[in-house]
Amino acid sequence: MSEKAQEQADKIAALFKGRRTLDKLLxxxxxxxxxxxxxxxxxLTEDMVNVYGSAHGGAxxxxxxxxxxxxxxxRNMVTVASGCTIEYLAPSFPGDILxxxxxxxxxxxxxxxxxxxxxxxxxxxxxxxxxxxxxTKEQILGDIx
Amino acid sequence: MSEKAQEQADKIAALFKGRRTLDKLLxxxxxxxxxxxxxxxxxLTEDMVNVYGSAHGGAxxxxxxxxxxxxxxxRNMVTVASGCTIEYLAPSFPGDILxxxxxxxxxxxxxxxxxxxxxxxxxxxxxxxxxxxxxTKEQILGDIx
Amino acid sequence: MSEKAQEQADKIAALFKGRRTLDKLLxxxxxxxxxxxxxxxxxLTEDMVNVYGSAHGGAxxxxxxxxxxxxxxxRNMVTVASGCTIEYLAPSFPGDILxxxxxxxxxxxxxxxxxxxxxxxxxxxxxxxxxxxxxTKEQILGDIx
Amino acid sequence: MSEKAQEQADKIAALFKGRRTLDKLLxxxxxxxxxxxxxxxxxLTEDMVNVYGSAHGGAxxxxxxxxxxxxxxxRNMVTVASGCTIEYLAPSFPGDILxxxxxxxxxxxxxxxxxxxxxxxxxxxxxxxxxxxxxTKEQILGDIx
Numbered sequence: 001m002s003e004k005a006q007e008q009a010d011k012i013a014a015l016f017k018g019r020r021t022l023d024k025l026l027x028x029x030x031x032x033x034x035x036x037x038x039x040x041x042x043x044l045t046e047d048m049v050n051v052y053g054s055a056h057g058g059a060x061x062x063x064x065x066x067x068x069x070x071x072x073x074x075r076n077m078v079t080v081a082s083g084c085t086i087e088y089l090a091p092s093f094p095g096d097i098l099x100x101x102x103x104x105x106x107x108x109x110x111x112x113x114x115x116x117x118x119x120x121x122x123x124x125x126x127x128x129x130x131x132x133x134x135x136t137k138e139q140i141l142g143d144i145x
Numbered sequence: 146m147s148e149k150a151q152e153q154a155d156k157i158a159a160l161f162k163g164r165r166t167l168d169k170l171l172x173x174x175x176x177x178x179x180x181x182x183x184x185x186x187x188x189l190t191e192d193m194v195n196v197y198g199s200a201h202g203g204a205x206x207x208x209x210x211x212x213x214x215x216x217x218x219x220r221n222m223v224t225v226a227s228g229c230t231i232e233y234l235a236p237s238f239p240g241d242i243l244x245x246x247x248x249x250x251x252x253x254x255x256x257x258x259x260x261x262x263x264x265x266x267x268x269x270x271x272x273x274x275x276x277x278x279x280x281t282k283e284q285i286l287g288d289i290x
Numbered sequence: 291m292s293e294k295a296q297e298q299a300d301k302i303a304a305l306f307k308g309r310r311t312l313d314k315l316l317x318x319x320x321x322x323x324x325x326x327x328x329x330x331x332x333x334l335t336e337d338m339v340n341v342y343g344s345a346h347g348g349a350x351x352x353x354x355x356x357x358x359x360x361x362x363x364x365r366n367m368v369t370v371a372s373g374c375t376i377e378y379l380a381p382s383f384p385g386d387i388l389x390x391x392x393x394x395x396x397x398x399x400x401x402x403x404x405x406x407x408x409x410x411x412x413x414x415x416x417x418x419x420x421x422x423x424x425x426t427k428e429q430i431l432g433d434i435x
Numbered sequence: 436m437s438e439k440a441q442e443q444a445d446k447i448a449a450l451f452k453g454r455r456t457l458d459k460l461l462x463x464x465x466x467x468x469x470x471x472x473x474x475x476x477x478x479l480t481e482d483m484v485n486v487y488g489s490a491h492g493g494a495x496x497x498x499x500x501x502x503x504x505x506x507x508x509x510r511n512m513v514t515v516a517s518g519c520t521i522e523y524l525a526p527s528f529p530g531d532i533l534x535x536x537x538x539x540x541x542x543x544x545x546x547x548x549x550x551x552x553x554x555x556x557x558x559x560x561x562x563x564x565x566x567x568x569x570x571t572k573e574q575i576l577g578d579i580x
Contacts, residue, residue: 015196022201025170025192047170050214051160056167057210057226062203069195069202080233081202082401083422085375085520087228087567089543105552106560108524111372113563115550117540125541128548130565132373132522227546228567230375230520232422234398250407251415253379256517258418260405262395270396273403275420277377277518312491315460315482337460340504346457347500347516352493359485359492371492373522378515 005035009074012140013038016070023066026059030070036104036114038070044096055092055126063100064116064129071102071114072133079112079135086129090120097121100129110135150180154219157285158183161215168211171204175215181249181259183215189241200237200271208245209261209274216247216259217278221286227256227279233272235265242266245274255280295325299364302430303328306360313356316349320360326394326404328360334386345382345416353390354406354419361392361404362423366431369402372424378417380410387411390419400425440470444509447575448473451505458501461494465505471539471549473505479531490527490561498535499551499564506537506549507568511576514547517569523562525555532556535564545570 013033023040026048031039040063048059064086072079092098098118105113116129158178168185171193176184185208193204209231217224237243243263250258261274303323313330316338321329330353338349354376362369382388388408395403406419448468458475461483466474475498483494499521507514527533533553540548551564 019196020191021195022193022203026203046165048167050166050210051164051218052223052225053164054225056207057214057229058167058171058203058207061206061210061229062201065195065202065206073196078197080197080199080236083230083232083373084202084206085228085230085565087548087565088226089541089546089548091225105563106524111524113522113524128540128565130520130522130563228518230420232403232420234396234401234403250418251379256379258377258379273395273420275375275377275418306486309486310481311485312483312493316493336455338457340456341451341454341508342513342515344515346497347504347519348457348461348493348497351496351500351519352491355485355492355496363486368487370487370489370526371523373520374492374496375518375520377518381515 008076008141009033009035012073012076013070022062026062028063028066033070033074035074036071038067038074038102039099040067041097041099044092044094044098046094049094057088060092060098060118060127061086063098064118067100067102068114068116068131071104072112073140076140077135078138078140079133082132082134084129084131086127088127090124090126092120092126098126153221153286154178154180157218157221158215167207171207173208173211178215178219180219181216183212183219183247184244185212186242186244189237189239189243191239194239202233205237205243205263205272206231208243209263212245212247213259213261213276216249217257218285221284222280223283223285224278224280227277229274229276231272231274235269235271237265237271243271298366298431299323299325302363302366303360312352316352318353318356323360323364325364326361328357328364328392329389330357331387331389334382334384334388336384339384347378350382350388350408350417351376353388354408357390357392358404358406358421361394362402363430366429367425368428368430369423369425372422374419374421376417376419380414380416382410382416388416443511443576444468444470447508447511448505457497461497463498463501468505468509470509471506473502473509473537474534475502476532476534479527479529479533481529484529495527495533495553495562496521498533499553502535502537503549503551503566506539507547508575511574512570513573513575514568514570517567519564519566521562521564525559525561527555527561533561
């Protein structure tokens with residue numbers, strides 16, 4: 001059962017990776033997916049900074065949002081974000097490698113809460129992100145699964 | 146006095162526009178700046194979507210964060226984001242033109258609150274964003290201003 | 291039509307005021323209601339402080355949450371909060387009189403966004419609160435309305 | 436060293452418990468404190484409900500905010516909340532016993548992030564709360580410690 005759920009999550013990740021998204025533009029790299037979890041990685045480039053030369057909030061957010069999408073869709077229900085909060089704890093700079101890990105915290109009806117921790121190559125916490133998800137009744141894999 | 150503050154904000158915007166940032170990668174277009182306010186625009190492309198083909202949360206956030214940066218730096222103090230919240234109210238799609246308007250709400254010491262409303266080409270509210278800023282004691286323009 | 295909507299909001303407020311709630315325990319005073327808006331007031335007492343003698347975050351939040359409830363129920367649909375954010379901009383103390391004003395910002399399906407500004411007796415902004423509401427399909431007044 | 440830090444946290448909790456606060460009005464019960472952590476409990480009463488008879492958002496928030504205060508002050512620096520977010524995952528009712536557990540997540544300079552989970556007597560997750568703290572340079576216990 002749990003094995004089947006993991007297989008299903010793997011299939012969803014494979015499907016998602018084939019799509020043209022902002023993840024691709026930012027070279028966000030898929031690392032792993034589980035049931036309600038996911039991990040992704042991004043190398044900060046000179047194109048992803050803000051006016052002061054450190055990581056643009058939008059770049060860090062995009063990484064967190066990408067891993068949130070994989071985690072909240074891992075149970076084969078089409079799910080979208082309804083809102084997110086991000087707190088920045090340390091700056092990052094071009095060359096830094098950021099890793100974002102998402103974990104399901106709990107839910108109510110169609111609503112779920114996911115926490116995403118973003119760390120750099122030195123395991124320093126860069127930012128915390130909390131995403132609220134909203135599930136539809138539609139399946140991602142359908143009968144193919 | 147107010148005229149001088151506007152002039153200063155214009156100079157800061159001119160300086161910021163010259164820098165290589167994520168704003169450039171996403172073709173975010175500067176529209177206007179005021180004292181504590183700013184407006185920017187972005188055309189959603191096929192490269193800015195999520196796995197379902199609608200606007201990636203990271204793209205909408207990046208636009209809001211960009212306009213937030215201009216607004217919170219408009220008073221010539223080096224200022225960064227400490228945290229942000231975003232709520233999505235309607236989806237957007239490639240071809241849509243999003244406009245983000247930032248307005249200062251209030252502050253306490255070095256901390257400021259800015260509200261950013263993101264609308265599409267039909268003036269429909271797409272997302273609301275609230276940014277908390279943190280000012281340093283450093284000036285942006287320095288003695289040049 | 292708009293007059294009828296206002297009448298309906300007034301009826302709902304009258305109904306709500308008769309109920310035993312935390313609002314009563316904290317002596318939160320109803321000021322006004324409109325369609326998607328509400329205003330309420332609270333005098334901070336010695337019983338509402340934190341360990342440092344200034345307003346307990348829970349007291350300021352309760353006032354904001356109370357006015358949010360009136361505003362988001364003003365259209366005669368049973369509506370509850372799904373989540374809220376609060377940012378504190380200035381401390382308050384026993385004897386201070388806090389006023390909270392709620393305003394509807396926008397919505398999507400059953401979801402709504404309300405902004406609440408909390409000011410003190412000197413019109414100083416004390417805190418900003420953003421509430422996300424979730425409507426059910428049930429009416430408050432039903433056929434009585 | 437760690438033992439000394441725990442002793443210090445215990446002293447701070449003892450000091451805080453003696454003070455007249457909103458915690459007292461709501462009968463919030465202290466359970467435990469650690470370095471960067473705390474646990475507290477509250478029995479929901481008929482006085483703590485909203486207009487629909489379930490737990491008032493302000494009551495749940497007050498419990499979370501109370502435990503946040505103990506946790507973020509446990510290192511003997513006077514620390515206050517700068518902002519908080521709460522997400523509601525399940526309703527609670529009079530008679531329910533809510534437990535809130537706070538844990539330090541990370542920090543930057545004077546800023547800290549604390550996550551508080553609120554569960555009911557059946558270990559069901561009721562709400563998630565994230566608090567951002569701001570430390571002053573003042574000590575709580577001073578030379579007495």
